[in-house]
Amino acid sequence: MSDATRLGSPPEAGLPEERPERGWTGVALRLVVALLVLGGAYLGVALWFKDRPPAGVSVAGVDIGTMSREAARDHLERSLADRLAQPVVVTVRPEGAPPQEETQLNLDPRTAGLGHDLEATLDQVTGFTLDPRALWTHVVRSERELPLLGTVDRDALTAAVQEQAQDYDTDPVEGEVAVTEEAVEVVDAQDGRLLDVERTVDAVAGAWPDSHDVTGAAVTVAPVLTQAEIERFTREEVEPVLAAPLVVTATRGSGEDAQTAAAELAPREIAALLSVDSGAGATLALEVDEESLLARLREDLGQLEQGPVDATVRLESGSVEVVPSRTGAVLDEDTLLADVVAALGATGPAREVTTELQPVEPAIGTAAAEDWTFSEMGAFSSVFPTGEANSSRTANLVAAVRNLDGYVVMPGEQFALSTALGDITEANGYREAPIIVDGRLVQGMGGGLSQISTVVFNTSWFSGVQLDAHTPHSYYIPRYPAGREATLALPGLDNLWTNDTDNPVVVRARIGGDTIFMSFLGQRAHDVETVDGPRRNPTRGERIEVDDPECVPQNPSEGFTITNVRILRSGGAEVGRDEFTTTYQAADEIVCTHPDAGY
Numbered sequence: 001m002s003d004a005t006r007l008g009s010p011p012e013a014g015l016p017e018e019r020p021e022r023g024w025t026g027v028a029l030r031l032v033v034a035l036l037v038l039g040g041a042y043l044g045v046a047l048w049f050k051d052r053p054p055a056g057v058s059v060a061g062v063d064i065g066t067m068s069r070e071a072a073r074d075h076l077e078r079s080l081a082d083r084l085a086q087p088v089v090v091t092v093r094p095e096g097a098p099p100q101e102e103t104q105l106n107l108d109p110r111t112a113g114l115g116h117d118l119e120a121t122l123d124q125v126t127g128f129t130l131d132p133r134a135l136w137t138h139v140v141r142s143e144r145e146l147p148l149l150g151t152v153d154r155d156a157l158t159a160a161v162q163e164q165a166q167d168y169d170t171d172p173v174e175g176e177v178a179v180t181e182e183a184v185e186v187v188d189a190q191d192g193r194l195l196d197v198e199r200t201v202d203a204v205a206g207a208w209p210d211s212h213d214v215t216g217a218a219v220t221v222a223p224v225l226t227q228a229e230i231e232r233f234t235r236e237e238v239e240p241v242l243a244a245p246l247v248v249t250a251t252r253g254s255g256e257d258a259q260t261a262a263a264e265l266a267p268r269e270i271a272a273l274l275s276v277d278s279g280a281g282a283t284l285a286l287e288v289d290e291e292s293l294l295a296r297l298r299e300d301l302g303q304l305e306q307g308p309v310d311a312t313v314r315l316e317s318g319s320v321e322v323v324p325s326r327t328g329a330v331l332d333e334d335t336l337l338a339d340v341v342a343a344l345g346a347t348g349p350a351r352e353v354t355t356e357l358q359p360v361e362p363a364i365g366t367a368a369a370e371d372w373t374f375s376e377m378g379a380f381s382s383v384f385p386t387g388e389a390n391s392s393r394t395a396n397l398v399a400a401v402r403n404l405d406g407y408v409v410m411p412g413e414q415f416a417l418s419t420a421l422g423d424i425t426e427a428n429g430y431r432e433a434p435i436i437v438d439g440r441l442v443q444g445m446g447g448g449l450s451q452i453s454t455v456v457f458n459t460s461w462f463s464g465v466q467l468d469a470h471t472p473h474s475y476y477i478p479r480y481p482a483g484r485e486a487t488l489a490l491p492g493l494d495n496l497w498t499n500d501t502d503n504p505v506v507v508r509a510r511i512g513g514d515t516i517f518m519s520f521l522g523q524r525a526h527d528v529e530t531v532d533g534p535r536r537n538p539t540r541g542e543r544i545e546v547d548d549p550e551c552v553p554q555n556p557s558e559g560f561t562i563t564n565v566r567i568l569r570s571g572g573a574e575v576g577r578d579e580f581t582t583t584y585q586a587a588d589e590i591v592c593t594h595p596d597a598g599y
Contacts, residue, residue, distance in 0.1 A: 053125045056143045064122075064146075073118050080116055080148070083212075084109050088204060090161075090216040092168065094193045097220060101193075105164045105216065107204065113156025114208050117149040124149075150209035158201050161216075165195035172223035175230040177238065177284060179274045184238055189230055192221035224281035233276075233284040241274065241286065241344045242267040244351055248297055248340060252304040252329045252357040263300035270344065288344070290337050297336070304357055305330050310364035313372070313504050315406035320374040320506055320521055328360035364410070372503050378462030378528065379519035382455050383479060384448070386514045392433040393448035397516060399429035400452040404509040404518070409499040414468060417456055417488060417495035420507075421449065424490065434552050436473060436487070442552060446488075451516065453495045454485040455509075459518045460497040464526035464568055465505065467578055468496035475557050475587040482535065483564040483582040501525045526568040526575060533563040541586035551592035559586035 053072055055065040062079040064072035087106040094101060109115070124146055175189030199217035207214045246265045251258055265273075273296065277287045298305070308328030313320050332355065339353045384390070384397060403422050409415045424430045424446040433447025450473065457470050461484065470486035471493045477485070486495050499505045503523035510517050539559035561583040568576035 053122070053146075054144070057125055057146055058144070059121055059146045060148045061145075069122055072122060076116075076118050076121070083209070084114075084116070086212055088112065088114065088208070088212050088214060090164075090200060090204065090214045092195060092200070092216040092218045094191075094218040094220040097191075097193075103168060105168060105195075107157075107160055107164070109208075111156070112160035112204075113153025114204075115151040115153075116209060117151045120149045121146065148209050152205045152208060154201065154205065157204060158197065161195070161197050161200050161204070165197055168195045168218070169193060170221075172221050174223045174281070175225045175227055177230055177233060177276050179238060179242075179271050179276060179286075181268050181272050184234065184242070184271075186230060186234060189223045189225055189227040191223065194219050194221050225278065225284070226282075229283060237284075237286050237345070240347065242271055243347065246270060246340065246343055246351045246353070248301065248336075248353045248355065250301040250304055250331065250355050250357060259304055261301050261304050263297050265296065269296065288341055290341075293337065293340065294331075294333060297340070298331070301331060308360045308362035310362045310410065311366045311369040312364075312408055312410065313369075313374070313506055314408065315506060315508070322366070322369045322372065324366040324369075325362040325364060327362065329357040330360055331355065332358045373523050374503075374506060374521040375523070377505065377520040377522050377524040378459055378464065379517070380455055380458035380462060381515050381517045382451055382458075383515050384451055385479075390433075390448075392431040395429065395431050396433055396446055396448045397452060398511060400449055401509045401511050401516065402429070404452070404456075404507050407507040409505045409507070411499055411502050411504065414496055414498045415456075415460075415505075417453055418490050421452075424449070435489075436475075442550070446490075450485075450487040451480075453488040454480050455516050455518045456495055456497075457486040458484055459507075459520055461530070461566055462528050463505070463520040463522075464524050464528045465520070466498040466500040467566075468498055470495050472582045472584075474585050475559065476584040477557070481532070482560075482584075483532065483562040483580060484530075526570055529567040529569060531565040531567065533565070535560040535562050537561045537583075539586040541588035543589045543591065545591045545593050546597070547593045549594050549596040551590065551594055551597035553592045553597070554587060554590035556589035557584070557587035559584045 052066055052068055053064050057063070057065045059076055060080060060083070062076055064075055067075060087108055090105040090107060092103050092105060093099070107114075170192045172192035173187075173190035176185075176187040178185040196217035196219055200214075203214050203216055245267065247262060248265075249260060249262045251260045253259055273289050273293050275287045275289065277285045279285060306326075306328050307330075309326040311325035312323045314323055315321070336353075336355050339355065343351050343353050384394065386394060400421055404420055407415075407420050422428050426445075430446050432443050432445050435442060435444035435447040436450075453470070457467075458481065460467060471489075472483065472485055473480075473487045476482060487493060488495060499522075501523055505520050505522040508517075508519045508521060537560060541556050541559070543556070561581065563579065563581045565580075566578040567574055568578075
């Protein structure tokens with residue numbers, strides 16, 4: 001056989017032709033298939049475990065390993081329900097306060113906005129992952145405690161803590177100190193407390209849900225007036241003041257004429273004069289009732305005081321006699337108070353105070369009286385009705401003259417007839433006699449004193465002194481000068497004049513027979529000219545019969561108007577003028593028809 005034939009012959013039957021590239025492809029293909037199978041299985045495992053906690057996982061002691069997420073959540077919700085019913089105990093003690101002031105507050109988690117976030121808790125161990133280490137924990141059991149996560153509704157928690165604060169918070173007690181005659185009464189100051197709501201909320205929120213025992217926050221609220229100030233005040237101010245009696249010795253005069261008196265104030269008396277001033281509230285101070293202190297000192301020292309007496313005059317056997325002045329003596333109140341208050345806080349001999357009374361000179365000294373002269377300034381007389389029917393009226397005139405004779409009006413003083421007459425009472429010699437009321441005569445105490453008032457008015461008129469107030473009668477009485485007369489009805493109607501000279505005025509008054517005589521002794525400053533005008537506009541009354549046992553008969557009197565003028569002159573020149581216009585009503589004739597009427 002030729003070589004060509006061998007080369008063109010087919011291969012031997014049954015022997016495959018070797019192709020290397022097809023062998024490696026199969027291997028690779030098989031490898032890919034195997035990897036796909038294994039990857040799918042791995043993915044399936046990952047998908048299976050994504051919603052299941054690993055074996056051995058527990059939350060707050062509750063085992064949830066290998067459970068489905070839904071089953072684990074339900075199991076935790078049931079198992080942890082008691083934790084939500086368990087109160088959160090908040091221990092509070094104000095900063096700096098002693099341990100015994102520790103207080104525990106209870107918060108109900110359900111009403112305080114505290115809860116469990118189970119979804120977030122499970123998110124820590126569930127979810128899709130291809131991490132073989134994570135997947136391995138699902139296969140091999142490994143004990144693991146998973147943190148329980150919580151939820152906090154801060155608004156609800158704040159409201160719950162604020163509600164606790166209403167019971168916890170206390171106001172401070174302000175201290176007090178009172179000084180009484182019996183004792184020093186002290187009310188101790190006490191601190192208040194205030195729950196720090198914001199910090200306490202932060203503490204509870206930070207501890208939840210890991211712990212039901214939380215330390216809250218509170219602050220001490222000090223009173224304005226502290227206990228330390230109360231103790232200082234009591235020790236340094238009150239106790240020294242009340243430690244011993246205080247003695248005050250006063251002296252009037254000097255040498256052999258010196259007179260002394262002493263006042264001793266016992267602690268009980270001192271306490272009655274004291275009060276406590278809290279000022280702005282932070283400090284205390286003792287206050288002394290100075291008015292009461294002076295009154296207490298005067299109980300013992302006042303016997304040395306005497307007021308100054310001005311030089312004056314008096315009638316002696318019908319002559320004017322000068323009464324010398326006298327220097328007075330009084331306690332120097334400002335100095336005395338300052339010394340006594342200072343001594344109250346002292347000890348030992350410093351609690352003894354000495355003081356000298358201060359002299360007080362009279363306003364009118366004896367030397368000034370040397371220039372006084374006394375001559376008749378003006379005079380007036382008036383006739384009065386006498387007889388048994390007028391005995392009571394006459395008695396009133398006699399009593400009035402007795403009080404007026406020798407009455408002295410010093411320069412610048414005002415004379416008031418009501419004062420000079422004294423009390424219009426039977427004890428002073430006055431009686432009931434007819435007086436004018438509403439234009440008619442009735443019985444009244446002091447009836448007839450209007451005639452005294454008329455005499456005083458005319459004497460002051462002619463003496464040239466200052467006329468201040470007078471009131472004419474409502475109807476004209478013939479025995480008086482028309483327009484120049486004055487009634488008296490106390491306390492409403494008085495007769496007033498002022499001594500406007502530099503000399504005392506002495507009233508001389510007497511009764512001779514049926515006449516009142518009065519004059520003023522002094523130094524007249526002006527000459528007096530009187531102008532009595534004519535009567536004008538006459539009117540007449542009626543005749544009236546009265547059948548009443550109290551009736552007082554009355555004569556008729558014509559009504560009219562008159563003007564009277566007083567002109568004051570000095571060296572012939574007019575220096576003053578007083579003008580008075582008086583209108584009298586007509587007086588009715590009263591006829592008493594009752595057999596028991598009259599007086």
